């Protein structure tokens with residue numbers, strides 16, 4: 001059995017890392033197919049230390065947005081801004097190995113993102129961060145000392161399984177600015193009239209949905225085949 | 235109020251009624267405003283506490299600082315910063331310092347103690363013999379002394395969140411230090427000379443009240459961070475007490491506050507100290523032999 005050859009901590013990390021790759025792919029970043037299907041054996045060969053534990057520092061990676069993603073994240077042109085630039089860019093995913101993560105690590109990480117000119121970042125931690133670090137994170141989006149696109153934090157546990165692969169989780173698709181405008185015009189709605197979804201909702205968090213965005217949720221129904229609903233991210 | 239319709243109420247289905255046509259109940263508006271203000275204030279305090287923790291995480295600035303004898307600036311900044319803290323915020327500060335491998339006491343530059351092994355339970359030599367302590371507890375401070383000093387601050391913190399404390403939060407936090415004289419806030423000398431020459435008790439009261447008022451004003455000024463030069467009254471005292479380098483005399487420093495003074499301080503009502511609350515009536519007999527005759531009739 002392949003499971004017995006490897007330490008549980010390594011198998012865990014293999015799952016976490018693969019989910020992280022899938023998550024980036026689902027968001028629209030360019031991810032190599034082989035990474036998402038990397039076998040445990042190959043993973044162990046590449047990322048295990050001599051003692052069999054995963055070497056988290058070697059798991060870090062960055063991703064570039066695809067053309068499609070760039071378009072999706074480009075705001076609608078306005079008179080003031082006839083040629084808007086995409087609100088997305090290179091993302092840096094880091095696997096922190098510290099037992100306790102607090103303000104120190106979060107601030108170091110934010111500094112690293114700025115120095116490396118990353119647009120945004122995801123820190124994956126072994127355990128939940130301290131309350132104060134979470135407080136800093138909540139206020140960090142658009143903060144002067146953080147990266148433009150903000151910082152997200154996941155606990156390894158959150159990525160152990162890919163929640164979007166569960167059959168009961170409907171497909172969530174982010175609308176572009178143009179699609180959002182069309183939707184609101186077609187139904188003569190204001191976005192505030194749409195049903196809402198919290199940005200902290202597990203699927204919203206998985207897709208990195210930002211406040212103000214609209215997401216299309218596609219469900220399968222026995223009677224109607226497929227039907228879509230829309231939610232406004234708050 | 236518009237005249238009430240006698241017809242059955244029809245609830246308008248249209249949810250996007252243009253503008254607000256319903257008359258607003260001013261009381262509801264007040265309540266909503268009140269809650270919005272509290273929320274705003276809460277956000278402000280939480281941000282302030284976070285920023286203070288980020289500052290105090292890297293405290294003290296000098297690696298040679300001594301937790302027992304902090305500089306006046308460090309002590310002042312620390313005391314000011316923790317005023318809006320709740321005990322849980324203070325614990326958060328300790329937690330963040332520990333993560334950065336620092337002693338939990340913000341005025342200590344040393345690293346936290348390191349357990350001899352990674353075992354969860356540790357044997358520690360104490361005055362009462364060997365004790366078993368949780369490793370996590372052991373690795374919070376650099377020494378028991380710092381633990382004492384840090385907890386001395388914690389017990390003074392208000393459980394009440396700063397955004398709902400009545401009358402703001404002007405409380406002062408005291409520190410356990412060995413160089414209290416260097417931190418002593420400008421306490422103007424009590425106006426003893428005037429009252430002692432007179433036998434008039436009312437005048438005595440008045441002088442004491444003025445002194446108490448001055449204490450309060452000085453505290454307030456220091457709290458506001460005003461420069462000594464901008465103070466009108468207690469100017470001289472402030473300047474003398476804050477320059478610390480001049481302590482070359484053998485005269486033992488005065489304790490930071492006399493009990494009689496502090497009691498007056500708290501009992502004063504708009505500067506006036508009710509006689510029943512003045513503890514120095516009896517005490518002064520021992521303290522100040524010149525005062526003895528004021529109790530005699532005539």
Ligand SMILES: [Zn+2]
Pocket residue numbers: 301337338339342343344375376377380
């Ligand atoms: Zn210490």
